Amino acid sequence: MSNEFHYAIDCADLPAGANKAVEIDGQSILICNANNEFFAVQNRCTHQNSPLEGGRIRNGLISCPLHGVMFDVRTGCGRGQMGRVPLKTYALRVVDGRIEVSLEAPVAA
Ligand code: FES
Known part of the structure; x- marks a missing residue:
């Protein structure tokens, strides 16, 4: 796997509070807009x-649509016993209004 960044989505297509799943190198990555900051x-x-796609984002926490466990989109850390295993998080950058994600070396939770 390379450390290059891959195009995910345009910022303009992901308003505050929204999230969208994209496929990068065969992996489903969720791009989240939490108060106009972007996280993967x-x-x-x-x-x-x-x-997790479609889960509500509030105060930097995304709620899983199935049972409602909340995860911090910045760190991947879950809340409560059902969220004890953190999500992987990925490096993300914005270049000219385009969101790009690197799959190498997921950001430690
Ligand atoms: S599968 Fe996400 S909270 Fe149960």
Whole structure:
């Protein structure tokens, strides 16, 4: 795996509070807009492996649509017993309004 950044989505297509799953190198990555800051996490809840896409983001926490466990999109850390396994998080950068993600060396939770 290389450390290059891959295009994910345009900032303009991801308003505050929104999230969108994109596929990069065969992995489903969830791009999140938390108060106009962008973060990338795995699009699989660590509770029962359900997609996180579409979960509500509030105060930097995304709620899993299935059972509601909340994860911090900045660190991947979950809340409560069902969220004890953190999400992987990924390096993200914005270049000319385009969000790019690197899959190498996920940011430690
Ligand atoms: S699968 Fe996400 S909270 Fe249960």
